[in-house]
Amino acid sequence: MWRFAMHRFSSPLPDVQYADVDDAWNFMRTRRRAYRNSLECLRRAVDDWIRAPPLAFIVDLGDMIDQQCEAQGDSRECLDRVLKIFEPAAAVTPVQHLIGNHELYNFSRAECGALIPNITPWYRSFSPAAGWRVLVLDAYDMNAIENGGSQAVEEGLEFLGRHNPNDLRAPRGSVDVTKGLTGLQQRFVPMGGGIGERQLAWIRSELQDASALSERVVVLSHLPMHPAASTPSALLWNFDEALAEFGKAGQGTVVLVMAGHFHSGGYFWDSELGIHHVTLESPLHADPEDARAHCIVEVWPDRMELLGELDSDAIAWELRPRTRDEALQPYLPLTGVLKGLFNLLSRLFGVAVVPATDRGEAPLWHRSVRFYRVVDLKTRASIAGFYLDPFRSERKRDSGGDFWADVTLSYSALLGLGNTPRRPVAHIVGDLEPRLEKSKPTLLSFKQVRSLFRAMGQAVQELLTNQEVGLMAGTKGLEVDFAAFPPRFLELWAYDPATLRSFGGHFESGDPMPEEMIQGIVSSQAFHSGSRLLDEVSLAKIDLDLHSKEESHDITSSGGKGLTSFSGPFSSGYAAGYFIGLWADVLAADAFEAFQEAEGEPEIQELGLRFREAILAPGGGRAPVDAYRSFRGRSPRVAALLRRLGLSSGRPETKAS
Template identity: 30%
Template sequence: MTNPILADWATPFAIAPFDAISDDDFTSALDQALVAHNAEIDRIAGNPEAPDFANTVEAMEAAGADLDKVLSVFFTVAGADSNPAREALQRDFSPRLAAHFADISGNKPLFQRIAAVWQARDSLDLNDEQQRVLMLTHRGFVRAGAALEGDAEARMKEIKGRLATLGTDFTQNLLADERAWFMDLSEDDLEGLPDFVVEAARSAGVEKEATGPVVTLSRSLIVPFLQFSPRRDLREKAYRAWTARGANGGDTDNRGIAAEILTLREDRARLLGYDSFAAYKLETEMARTPERVRDLLMQVWTPAKAQADADAEKLTAMMQADGVNGPLAAWDWRYYAEKRRKDEHDLDEAELKPYLQLDRMIEAAFTCANRLFGLEFAPLDVPLYHADCRAWEVTRDGAHVAVFIGDYFARGSKRSGAWCSAMRSQAKFPQTQTPVVINVCNFAKGDPALLSYDDARTLFHEFGHALHQMLSDVTYESISGTSVARDFVELPSQLYEHWLEVPEVLEEFATHAETGAPMPRDMLDKVLAAANFDMGFQTVEYVASALVDLAFHEGAAPADPMVRQGEVLAGIGMPAAIGMRHATPHFAHVFAGDGYSSGYYSYMWSEVMDADAFAAFEEAGGAFDPERAHALEAHILSTGGSKEPEELYTAFRGRLPGVEALLKGRGLAA
């Protein structure tokens, strides 16, 4: 019988038939797909005809359809709904896939054909998009080591395989630590916690099969616990467990893995002739060099630290007024910051949260997309990989555009964080295909599910990524949607966050979970006025992580990453009461794969643009100005990686931005 993963999917919009796929299907599907892809590559490399764009580059674009199907299904469930079988499969698949793609990038006859097309590019009458795909293909092979020979070539293949294994191990260790730890709460321990935190703790207790409510290491539960629990001893216990993920000793400790990853990355960069991994990685980004990254981060660090230091003095005074002596600790900051927010802005998260219902915030994100880009969303009843998932058909003017899937709730089988991925990306070659896009979040479950303001911002952020995928309008999948420079990919997502703060959006969609009443105008005003509250803390914890990431990759790999982390933090004067947003042992952005390695700064780089881009709307007809919306889609959301990011942004805005709009937006300008 045909493997259900490889069969033609006779489902609405060819969505993966999750109800027909079992874990037993993945290995055989991967085996068959790898054989098929190898045969396709061999035919391209061995083609007796002279190499040209069609028989070499376009042929590669068309190859690997079966492999794409297997990997899209497998990595969707492996990240969002893992189990022991899937974790074992991932440990097996990762080195196999690394070897497979290393064989392709090391295929000398194939690279010779690509190089020949590249050399003849000026005589091939290629359009702009074809020239871009050719350049990226050639550059990708060179950067992957296609020009290496002998021992260097063998060493590169070995490095790639080992990195794939280590990245998988890092991720699974982190998931294991997050899944294993929880803290039981007695009824007395619930005192002082708002109802929504109590309900989330009870729900987590059911999920963990505990005897009562618990605190887990899910951000959507542990952060509000740290904000509201008056029990300093419990806050300390929870915070220490949260920040110790990946550093608890034993089989799940990630510190040795991080050290080996950094060494292998340095080796990889030096094999290719670069002074450091940062120099190698940043060459193709907007930033280009480590020096430009450091310059941006330090421009933001200095005012952010000054603000955080001033805030720390106020929080320390509040703590001492409560009779707690000694210095402000990291498990104190959120608790006293929440008290301060209530005092200074008369804004109580417990009063705010009932107005931020998950379903209404989803509706808000959809409505903004409709007003800006004419998109409409209709629920789809299709089998998905988990009962918590839901799907919508996306249309415009009656025509199908995409399928959007939302998977919003935290669970033990899901890795932490939030992300957007495409199970299928938009393309017109070798045939037209529309995207299937997934947003995955880790919100606390409830009836109804209520979000913090930060949760709501995360929802808009990930939906901005989804719009980048859904509105893509290019020919080749390799440059579709979010296939752009890492420090440009966060522009659409961070820009979309701004629409959450548009007063008319909150007026319409921030309605009370019990009464249905809209958020009172005075509360709405307080929410917007407090938008930059505690921004010193938020900026410091982020920039510190970005600077540590850069330092790890900028020179020789550190023998002990934890020592190097400590040196970096001491060098910048990291406030004692603020922890890195992602300390090394759980810094999945950097160590679970190469995606954000030496690139965690990219959120800040993109924020320079998103602050400036939203200002373009404000300078025009307002947040829903149709001309600016059209320009945003035409020059950024629809274009994928078809041009250099600088060119795309300049086409939208008329110029490149400076850091001033970012500092102003964060309330850090002098």
């Protein structure tokens, strides 16, 4: 574990913004700024940092002094006063200073470089502890405000001019430079700044190195880099380009972006990339009576904790486990995963999946398409069939690398021949990159394994139904929440250690999947599950509100993930039904837990057959609640899902694996 320190109400020490002036209202007159008090906050912070256990570094995120110093003509004195307070701490711990807009109002670049210790190179990286890298960014690489930096300003204005139609060369304050800017365009204002091409290329190469060395990366920037952790006008001009670089480095490389500048602060968890975007409040707004405006960040292998003076101030951010697909993929060859999946179907539902040997058995539309028969192990009868069409192709829609399934021909007594009902046929379609080298097998990501299992869960609803009324067979006539349950149930088996082992190991060496990798997959289910669950609940609630209340909805009220990025109720055909995903998760987790409680293999098989009989066979011809009760012997309970997500203790005995 290692630590670094910063101001609690701002970033490390972002935006001290000291000036020897009386307290005043901010521009919008929404908050009062205590200019002199911010110096007192810093003094107390430094006192504490000196006494704290060893710190790897201290951060000042920029804006140490306010632009008013320039007007008062005491820029140097103000800066000296702030730096003087840092001195005792700086004598024992490196202080990382970043440049903010207020430094540039007061001084030229060259002056900043000369006056502020160790602020150059303007962007730089260092390693505070083994396995960690910190990138210090220069958010004003491109800017339009630099005192005395005519060439830099020229370039900044040129960039801004492409995005902002107002007269940016007019004297500051004489023209409304925000006129006509809406939404995220509001960031294209002179107080902002951007990252130049050379710095972007440097970020790319730093992150490539970090990724290759499996290092975690903390990014420090004066300007916030995610719209959901900031107000639009405070964002880095080209935050999108920077985020794209973070994305290329892969999940779990950049884990934390700390920014200042936006005084109200903000937070957003980018679950896709695993990045916590933290914008710290400014000490300008600290209560003058309570100067405990600073904090220490403790960094552990699995989490970071922002520790305030009070226990209730503590905030913890989990770090995404490093289950890297590159390391995992060799254990997930398509053929091995299919073998494991078919084995699971046989184990659970008493059916064998047999590849069609006769090419004439079913018509095929492409040479990569396979047809399989489903044989009931008890009666030895072929009861259904399905196609597998796994590779990406022009003739298909793009499904983002995932699998999906649908029914080709549904089960029907009426449409059968003679006394034999029509046997159902389904298709499972994938979006896998076609193989480039014939000698190498197709390797899946774990996400693709999950989506294959989920698609199979949908297919078995069609394949194992025996509902004689064709219009009620399979998923036909079935309530949408209940229809979403078997796919999620089967997906849970992709996290089952025994299933993972059944994939047959490394495609080259045959070595079994390492235990720590299996444990990593199992524990990934609980990762950040609390936030994800809250997101889902709040989106489901918004969806229901939208469809049940007459008054208009405040689109800014739902936190970082507002309606602006939530298309569920409008585009997916699930209007007022967003909650069904969560409810299906409850059913899936509760059903899966029955298998974990089972005593040995015979009981698992018995349960599986009961699942087939009670849940899959009746299709839409039986009330879901009756179907579920006859499988589980009781109504569904929420506790199993909470246990699965690591949000509730008292996990039942796991005997299935």
